[in-house]
Amino acid sequence: MILQAAALSVLLCCVHTYTLWAPFEKTEESSGNTIEDETLSVSELLERANVDVGKNFDEPMVMFGDIAVPTGLQNADPCTARGCLWPKATDGNVYVPYRISNQYSQRERQTIVRGLRSFAASTCIRFTPLNRQSDFVDIQSRSGCFSFVGRRGRSQVLSLSRQGCVFKQIIQHELLHALGFDHEQTRSDRDQHVRILLQNVMPGTESNFRRIRTRNLGTPYDYNSVMHYDRFAFSRNRQPTIIPIPDSNVAIGRATQMSPTDILRVNRLYGCNSTASRPHLKPVQRKHFLEK
Ligand SMILES: [Zn+2]
Numbered sequence: 312m313i314l315q316a317a318a319l320s321v322l323l324c325c326v327h328t329y330t331l332w333a334p335f336e337k338t339e340e341s342s343g344n345t346i347e348d349e350t351l352s353v354s355e356l357l358e359r360a361n362v363d364v365g366k367n368f369d370e371p372m373v374m375f376g377d378i379a380v381p382t383g384l385q386n387a388d389p390c391t392a393r394g395c396l397w398p399k400a401t402d403g404n405v406y407v408p409y410r411i412s413n414q415y416s417q418r419e420r421q422t423i424v425r426g427l428r429s430f431a432a433s434t435c436i437r438f439t440p441l442n443r444q445s446d447f448v449d450i451q452s453r454s455g456c457f458s459f460v461g462r463r464g465r466s467q468v469l470s471l472s473r474q475g476c477v478f479k480q481i482i483q484h485e486l487l488h489a490l491g492f493d494h495e496q497t498r499s500d501r502d503q504h505v506r507i508l509l510q511n512v513m514p515g516t517e518s519n520f521r522r523i524r525t526r527n528l529g530t531p532y533d534y535n536s537v538m539h540y541d542r543f544a545f546s547r548n549r550q551p552t553i554i555p556i557p558d559s560n561v562a563i564g565r566a567t568q569m570s571p572t573d574i575l576r577v578n579r580l581y582g583c584n585s586t587a588s589r590p591h592l593k594p595v596q597r598k599h600f601l602e603k
Pocket of ligand 1: 376
């Protein structure tokens with residue numbers, strides 16, 4: 312474990328020196344996505360796409376399904392109180408530079424750009440093409456879908472494999488990790504809203520269900536969050552691993568895009584002072600969440 316951590320820290324110190332892979336000689340049709348995939352839940356897509364994740368030595372350790380971890384087992388969302396937020400510009404927007412690998416087809420690239428731009432419609436997050444900034448999100452097709460949580464400094468890989476990750480809900484999910492968010496079912500208050508059935512969880516994947524001391528920003532637990540896994544996530548026996556309580560029949564983890572609460576959280580975490588494009592959401596003062 313110590314050796315593993317040491318090797319990992321060496322690997323991760325060099326993340327910013329990664330060079331982009333040569334483009335695959337694949338056509339759009341061979342990327343493996345089908346219309347049916349568009350309706351799958353985030354966790355179904357993640358589980359399917361991440362079968363081989365972490366097996367390549369040159370990739371960061373991936374835990375909790377799709378979260379890349381720099382060292383040890385620390386939770387990430389609390390990092391937002393310690394400086395892993397992306398900085399706010401004087402105009403009130405939060406500019407997050409990105410680079411998209413040339414591995415993608417034009418259509419895949421368009422889908423990714425649409426996902427990046429979707430944040431501008433309802434939040435003050437502005438993903439913008441890299442222009443000499445030092446910290447940026449480096450979007451590449453690696454072996455699965457994964458992201459670090461929050462801003463890590465320098466280049467940080469956000470993997471959207473061409474084989475199963477280039478979907479709006481996955482793109483938004485991974486970008487929300489990069490902005491500092493954890494999975495909904497790991498929220499600090501999750502035991503009041505879901506029951507975790509560890510006896511049905513695939514051995515070795517229990518960490519997906521660990522509770523985290525998240526900052527919940529005064530928002531309610533949200534079964535429709537794009538960050539919520541579905542009830543059969545990481546099941547070893549086709550029995551549920553997550554059951555909503557008290558009503559076990561409520562649908563969970565079926566989001567195909569960010570929920571209004573996901574959007575509200577971004578606005579609260581980043582102190583976006585205008586929610587003009589989501590008029591049904593109340594404006595929130597920055598002071599409000601700093602006190603949490
Ligand atoms: Zn995730």
